[in-house]
Amino acid sequence: MRIFIDLWWFFKQERLKYFFGIVFLMLSSFISLLPPYVVGVIVDDIRTRSLSSFILGKWILFLVIIGVVYYCTGYLWRQLIFGSSIILANQLRNDLYKHFTKLSPNFFQKRRIGDLMAHATNDISAVQNAAGEGILTLVDSMTMGAMVIVTMSAFISWKLTLITLLPMPIMVLLTMHYGSLLHKRFGKAQAAFSDLNDKVQENVSGVRVIKAFGEEDAQINVFRKASKDVVDKNIAVAKVDSLFDPTITFIVAFCYFLALIFGSKYVVEGTMTIGSLTSFTLYLGQLVWPMLAFGFLFNIVERGSASYDRIRRLLAVKPEITDLEGASTQVPSGAIEYNISNFHYPESGSNVLSNIDVTIEQGQTLGIVGKTGAGKTTLLRLILREFDIKDGQIRIGGTAIRDVTMEALRSAIGYVPQDHILFSATIAENIAFAKPEATQEEVERVAKLASIHEDILHFKEGYKTVVGERGVTLSGGQKQRISIARALLADPEILIFDDSLSAVDARTEVSILQALKQERQNKTTLISAHRLSAVEHADLIIVLDEGKIIERGTHEELIQKHGWYAEMYAHQQLESLVSEGGGKA
Template structure:
């Protein structure tokens, strides 16, 4: 019953709704007492040969009344209880989704997408069942069982009732033993389902890679092995679950045997009538549901309890990114001072950044280059406050970025990551994702700045063309340029291009950079790139290696230094010449 205590906050909040539902259940149970009593009276009347048309009409009218009343009261409890369960599901889904929105990068490194999906689907469904079927089963079984027992004692015979319910304590023992085993087994089942969700999500997302490398059979076999393990775990859950009904049937069978044997004895000794025995058997039949409900109730509660523990554990996790009290809500603007002495990713002892210091004046452009893994993207992650556990400080407009609200900071930044994520909606809606109030002219202007306007006009429905999941229907260059358009549509104070021009040709790259230079003359820009032509016009260029700045200066200064930058420049220029010669042939 611990799950009811855990959900006490919700039941207190919706106490009126559930009180109405329980009242309707009580009325249903009381009305259910009428038919067995009428049947017993009819049997006695037929046995005494005292049936009259008046009595028959009266009894049929009572049965009709009972049927109509049951319909109305059942409708009332369904609206109240099932409505409450749906409201709980909506509340928990909202809490969980908002929790996902607030959590930091560390949270998503720890939890895989499939696991989070399992929490948001199977686990929440199991919890909803507690507030719906669980509440119904508990109160319906208690009310129906208690009212039926009272009727058996008062309307039939107390001795027969006591003897008939002697096997009932065995139900409580069975429910307690099987319930604890079911809780543990269902927790394992939900964890296994999470792993299966992870595998499915990963295989579907990476199906192109799987097919490219011819790994369909191997991946299918891996999936089948995981399914077999899930089935094995679920078999144990189903085995324990399946024991409830047979044990309950056995106990109810014992009750029927006792009723017929002892009840027949009382009839033969004229202590009860044959009609009373028929009514008593009908009442025993009415006890079948409450007895079966005990097994079903423990099943629902243990499943819900295990799922609630999983969801509660997830909701208890806190983001490491915390807004300061009375944080600055105004958008950030001005100079950027970046002074990170040391930073390591969580659970990694290796330094990702060491002594990275630079000042970027408002309206200027900074270029960042270096080998793969040199730390370029890490610089941006700290600037975007994905991690706060670094030594040093970062200022934007004279204030530490930790002094801003997240909205105040991030609303001032347009970010184009290396992995361009597009949503399954229209091209126009992808561009104005962060600004749905923008007009079509603003969308087209942003697309022109990103040099993707002409491509969009060639699409089937232009700006109304639906983009496939994750932009599957677009080329790499088109996805990059749509992501750039999405970042620039609001005219952010700071624009970060994290290797965002790698999939476009040199001519398109030059067009985009010219547009940026023209339209963002008074705005700040940071460009990280592997192709040095992307940063050659920057006001300052940083060269990173192993998280440290090994060179810095303008394009001409770095060429004069004859270091890594100059060597890479010569190499890329040579590659361009060779590529141009081959194109000429």
């Protein structure tokens, strides 16, 4: 029953709904006790031949009235109790989603998306059932059971009631044991479902790769094993679950046996009438539900408890990156200063960046180049505070980025990442993601700057074209350019391109860069690239190698140094000439 203590904060929050819901539920339980009493009276009247049409009509009218009242109270308690449980599910789901948005990238690198989705779906449903069905079965089993037992003992026979209920302690002990087993097994079943959910998400996202490598059969086998594991663990849950009903049914049947044996004896002895015995057996029938509900209660609350434990463990994860107390809410602007002695990712001992000392004046463009794994993306992600620097500092306009709130910091930055994430919405909605109130004219203007406008017009629905999940219906270059348009629409103080022109051709690249130069005067731009033509125009270019700056200067200065940059530029120019020659041939 620990789940009810854990959810006390919510019951307190919705106390009026639960209070009146429980009141109407108890009223329904009380009303349901009246028909067996009426039946007993009618049976005794039939036995004594004192039943008249008027008396029978009176009792029938009485039953109709209590039937209508029972219907109304049943409707009200369902609305109040089950409605509150839906509110709980919505609140927990919102809390989880809000929590996800605060967690650092390091968290998502460790946790699987499918597992997080399972927490937000199956686990929350189990907790919702505990707050709805669980409260119902708890209150109904206790109040209905108590009312029936009191009625049977006070108005019929306390001796027969005591004898009939002798097997009850055995049922309580067994259901508690089953509940303990269920808690452990259901937790394992939910974990297995998380694994399966994650496998489905991975395979659907990577279906093109699976098909390209002809791994359909292999992945089907992997999925089949994961699915079988879910089935096996849920069957283990079902084996415990299936013990509740037979156990309770057997004990109820034994109670009936005791009631008939000793009740018949009391009737023969004259200490009980046939009508009273009839009412007693009807009440005993009404006691079946509280007994079954008691078994259901353990089932529901143990499932809810296991799921709530999983949700609380997730909510207990502390965000690694948080606002400092007293951090400024003013959007930063001005020169960007990188002063990083050393930086390594959490749980990694090796440095990713070392001795980084760079200043970019406001309105300038910084180009960042180097081999794969040199630290280019890390350098850009640090200014977004995806990770905090322990040995060094980044400043914007003389203010350390840790001294402003993350909301203010990220309001100053537009980011076009390597992995272009588009949402299952229209192209216009994707472009206007950071500025939902943007007009169609504004959307089209930035689309033209990103050289994607003409492509969009060729789609049947134009800007109203709905892209697939993660932009699966678009080419890599189209996704890149829509991401660029999205960043441009926000018109940020600092614009970051993380190798964001790799999927466009040279002519389109030149067009985009020229548009950027005209559009972003007096605003800072940071561009990392493998293709050096993307940074030729930069005011400052740095070359990274194993996290260190090995060359810096303008394009012309670096060419004169005859170092890595000059060698790579000559190599890429040769590739471009060969490619153009091949095209002419």
